[in-house]
Amino acid sequence: MSYAPNTPADRDRMLAAIGVDSVERLFADIPESLRGPDLDVSPPLAEVEVIGHLRELAEKNRDLDHLTSFLGAGWYDHHVPAFVDQLLLRSEFYTAYTPYQPEISQGTLQGIYEFQSMICGLTGMDVANASLYDGGSAVAEAINMAINATRRKTVLMADTVDPVYRAIAATYTEPRDVALRTVKTWSMREDGVLVEALGALHDAVDEDTACVVLQRPNYFGWIEDTSALIERARAVKAVVVIAADPVALGVLKPPGEIGADVAVGEVRHLAGPPSFGGPGAGYFATTKAHMRRVPGRIAGQTVDVEGKRGFVLTLQAREQHIRRERASSNICTNQALVALAATIHLAGLGRIGLQRLAELCVGNAHACAGRDWPDGFSVAVERPYVREFPLKCPKPAAEVNASLIERNILGGLELGRFWDELEDYMLVAFTEKTGARAQTGLIDALRDAT
Amino acid sequence: MRPAHLIYEYSSTGRSGVALPQPDPDAPMVSDVIPADELRADLPLPEVSQNDVMRHYVGLSQKNFCIDTDMYPLGSCTMKYNPKVNEVTARLPGLAAIHPWQPDAQVQGALELLYELERLISAITGFAAITLQPAAGAQGEFTGMMIIRAHLLHTGKRRSKVLIPDSAHGTNPATAAMCGYDVVGIPTDERGELDVNALEASLDDEVAGIMMTVPNTLGLFESRIERICELTHDAGGYVYCDGANMNAMVGWVRPAELGIDVMHLNLHKTFSTPHGGGGPGAGALCVTGELEPYLPTPKVVRNEDGSFERRDDFPESIGRLHGSAGNFGNLVRTYTYIRSLGDSGLREVGELAVLNANYLRTKLSDLYEQAYDRTCMHEVVFAGLKDSADGIHTLDVAKRLIDFGFHPPTIYFPLIVGEALMIEPTETESVETLDRFVDAMRQIAHEARDEPDLLKEAPTSTPVRRLDETRAARRPNVRWTPDSPG
Numbered sequence: 028m029s030y031a032p033n034t035p036a037d038r039d040r041m042l043a044a045i046g047v048d049s050v051e052r053l054f055a056d057i058p059e060s061l062r063g064p065d066l067d068v069s070p071p072l073a074e075v076e077v078i079g080h081l082r083e084l085a086e087k088n089r090d091l092d093h094l095t096s097f098l099g100a101g102w103y104d105h106h107v108p109a110f111v112d113q114l115l116l117r118s119e120f121y122t123a124y125t126p127y128q129p130e131i132s133q134g135t136l137q138g139i140y141e142f143q144s145m146i147c148g149l150t151g152m153d154v155a156n157a158s159l160y161d162g163g164s165a166v167a168e169a170i171n172m173a174i175n176a177t178r179r180k181t182v183l184m185a186d187t188v189d190p191v192y193r194a195i196a197a198t199y200t201e202p203r204d205v206a207l208r209t210v211k212t213w214s215m216r217e218d219g220v221l222v223e224a225l226g227a228l229h230d231a232v233d234e235d236t237a238c239v240v241l242q243r244p245n246y247f248g249w250i251e252d253t254s255a256l257i258e259r260a261r262a263v264k265a266v267v268v269i270a271a272d273p274v275a276l277g278v279l280k281p282p283g284e285i286g287a288d289v290a291v292g293e294v295r296h297l298a299g300p301p302s303f304g305g306p307g308a309g310y311f312a313t314t315k316a317h318m319r320r321v322p323g324r325i326a327g328q329t330v331d332v333e334g335k336r337g338f339v340l341t342l343q344a345r346e347q348h349i350r351r352e353r354a355s356s357n358i359c360t361n362q363a364l365v366a367l368a369a370t371i372h373l374a375g376l377g378r379i380g381l382q383r384l385a386e387l388c389v390g391n392a393h394a395c396a397g398r399d400w401p402d403g404f405s406v407a408v409e410r411p412y413v414r415e416f417p418l419k420c421p422k423p424a425a426e427v428n429a430s431l432i433e434r435n436i437l438g439g440l441e442l443g444r445f446w447d448e449l450e451d452y453m454l455v456a457f458t459e460k461t462g463a464r465a466q467t468g469l470i471d472a473l474r475d476a477t
Numbered sequence: 478m479r480p481a482h483l484i485y486e487y488s489s490t491g492r493s494g495v496a497l498p499q500p501d502p503d504a505p506m507v508s509d510v511i512p513a514d515e516l517r518a519d520l521p522l523p524e525v526s527q528n529d530v531m532r533h534y535v536g537l538s539q540k541n542f543c544i545d546t547d548m549y550p551l552g553s554c555t556m557k558y559n560p561k562v563n564e565v566t567a568r569l570p571g572l573a574a575i576h577p578w579q580p581d582a583q584v585q586g587a588l589e590l591l592y593e594l595e596r597l598i599s600a601i602t603g604f605a606a607i608t609l610q611p612a613a614g615a616q617g618e619f620t621g622m623m624i625i626r627a628h629l630l631h632t633g634k635r636r637s638k639v640l641i642p643d644s645a646h647g648t649n650p651a652t653a654a655m656c657g658y659d660v661v662g663i664p665t666d667e668r669g670e671l672d673v674n675a676l677e678a679s680l681d682d683e684v685a686g687i688m689m690t691v692p693n694t695l696g697l698f699e700s701r702i703e704r705i706c707e708l709t710h711d712a713g714g715y716v717y718c719d720g721a722n723m724n725a726m727v728g729w730v731r732p733a734e735l736g737i738d739v740m741h742l743n744l745h746k747t748f749s750t751p752h753g754g755g756g757p758g759a760g761a762l763c764v765t766g767e768l769e770p771y772l773p774t775p776k777v778v779r780n781e782d783g784s785f786e787r788r789d790d791f792p793e794s795i796g797r798l799h800g801s802a803g804n805f806g807n808l809v810r811t812y813t814y815i816r817s818l819g820d821s822g823l824r825e826v827g828e829l830a831v832l833n834a835n836y837l838r839t840k841l842s843d844l845y846e847q848a849y850d851r852t853c854m855h856e857v858v859f860a861g862l863k864d865s866a867d868g869i870h871t872l873d874v875a876k877r878l879i880d881f882g883f884h885p886p887t888i889y890f891p892l893i894v895g896e897a898l899m900i901e902p903t904e905t906e907s908v909e910t911l912d913r914f915v916d917a918m919r920q921i922a923h924e925a926r927d928e929p930d931l932l933k934e935a936p937t938s939t940p941v942r943r944l945d946e947t948r949a950a951r952r953p954n955v956r957w958t959p960d961s962p963g
Contacts, residue, residue, distance in 0.1 A: 029821075029826055030558050032905070032906070037907070037908045038829075045832075045835050050831070053835055054698075054827075056854075058735070063728075064734070066820040067600040068597060069819055071821060072816050077816050078565060081572070082571075088575050088587055090575055091574040092570040101800070102577055104574075110530060110531055113531075114535070114538070119539065119542075120541065120543075121752075121754070123754045124752040125754070126754070127887075128875070128885055129941070130940070130943065130944070131884065133540035133541070134539065134754075140955070140956070144956040148521035157755065158756070160613065160799070161612065161799065163799065163800050164799075191797065195797050195800070199619075201796070250515050276517070278507050300570075301575065302567075302805050303575045303577055305577075305805045306759075308757070318953065324755065327949040329944050329948050330945055331941040341946065342953060343950075347615075347648050347650075348890075352660045357615045357619060357651035357655050358613075359615045359646075360613040360756040360758040362753075365753075365756075371530060371534055372495075374534075376493060377494065377495075377522050377525060378520045378521070378523075379493045381522060386507050387500055390504030393505045394503055394505065397505075440578050462501050
């Protein structure tokens, strides 16, 4: 079914009104030899058939609803309350488009304004945009903004920033005349514990540094002591970009209070299940000084002709539809619905709820870390950590995970994917779902796995 | 209609709307494991009940116009009906609750879906290879232009310019600039198509390529597209096609066969995934076999034993664009849509999109000035009213349409048409709905001459009336703060 309602009789009536004898005539500008090819696509499926087919595909996957998951690494398995999806299914939100006509888009516009407000509150920044594609593109856009603001040629990234974010940033900056330097910011102690080593990054900061990109907590889950590094970056007027998990910010001091100029991150885990990594939504927040360089949409409050409060898209002189090749970014569509879901969830959690959610994650991670681990397994972190830590295993983490999945446990991210020397390490993540029972299950399964 | 209160303005200290698990009594307190100077002092979020959340956001939703309200003829955006079954399949736990870092063996169904969707898009467009990574059309453009750039550099050509028609979407020049190219504009000729003489004059060995939109933003098919591709190729350049207007061509022509090298599709336009109030979209990027080695990684490949895996060992790849496999949830919707329509349904998409647009063109062209007087494709562009009182503009027509219960068309775009009204009905509107829209447009045209105040005052039926955008930009208020005036 094409969902196209006009019947053959309707079509004939319309063709008569247009004054042509066949639809074919309307396509006359398409070269005749190429017109109307056979399509190698199967015949239509009825609704019941298409659902059945998709269900078959779905059942070939091992989904998180049927697993206990310790896999995070930026995509955390939180329970998102039922009311969030109920609201997302309102047509008025999901079948509208970018609010080009503000009089009939106040719902979307006010939703964006509230999202911006919550992101500013969480990050301690002055201004946030309506969202970007994901955490990775938000990091890339932050770097582009920093290059434009400073006109400098070197971008420094800690290698404890999400490797995927770093890869996306590398793709985005490749055509620019800048050097993207990734600096190792950790080392392995003799006993296998991973420890902080920010010295090389600190020493690399100089007058040519456009920005320094950090992550809080870092990819390994710990809180880096970045105060001296940030002080150094600020002294040479380099832009400080901090990627931060919004759930961790329920308890952690926000980027804005530790010297960040730009705070970015991913909100997918507040919006719904991981959906195989997309759609996510990146947040992007910065200081007043950079307000007119921000990429993407921004909603602002104003009044109508009767003086009534209302919301519009604003500061549009930054954007591609006005500025074209001089725009701050080419972004047009953002991730409004995902951002709205996160907004609704954050509204429901509120001050107390987000703090409690973060405390549950921290509490579960530390309670599990303090358990009696089987021989050969050890928590390999020195610094204070939030909800994720590297676990040293007695054999390659992939082998450990292969035995865990047989017990319906999804183990942590295999760090050897990104660091060869960490083949025996996994990054174990915790949410409110991985309480005492899940932890016991993990430890028991690991004991049997050795 | 409730007044515009922010969620913060319902706050009462101590409320929360979410039931969380009780903490494990053995778990340490945050203050025991994280130093005090790393902890925040306050958390400025609203404090409301779940009932408050529901009423607030249902109230907000009621202030939105959407496709399910009525016709939404926003040109270039393809606001077609969003099938509800797509929302069901995208929410199946086996497709929604899967993690991007799960091993390939645990997500064979997801990988099979991606592989099959690439194959279907290949069948519809004629291109040899597809990536589903771009999160939106603009990211698709960036990916495509990076691929052209990578191929040129790989073959030892460092070219500096990209040609872009003056009717192009703003994302095209913004993308070319992001990729490090200088933009050279190409004018539109008297028939509303790319000026081929001007193109020939601009082609030289510094031109990396041209970014075309087919059909173009005037709603017209570029009848000399094959010649344009040939000229560009002869000069060593590549042809990028902005696929925002693919809806007109679905089932009627495979763009690769026109000579195009790279094209993105906006899956949220042509393939019906919801627009979400401004995203998430999804952009597939299609390339010829010559450019396949440069596609972003990871790629989904099918092994000889029929299993699927994600691989990133492609040395010429431009790298990674997205955290995972693109906006997967929307790819599930797209796949559901294409399988639901099948071959015959897909052919109807292009057919009825074009028929509907030409019907509107015919019914309105006595009162509205057609920008180019000829058959259009999936959308028709008017250069405002033929006859109106002084001071009446396209903006006023658009605002008055709101009072008639319709979403206005795209206005003031393309930039080369004065007073532009760009109307795209899509194939999912019935002739009766089109007739209602025609009646409204015709009545507005008469009012514009006889009762212009009705247009100037419009809209009057909305939660707010015309808003002061100048004030919003001059005195930006872009976030709530505890001391914001209520």
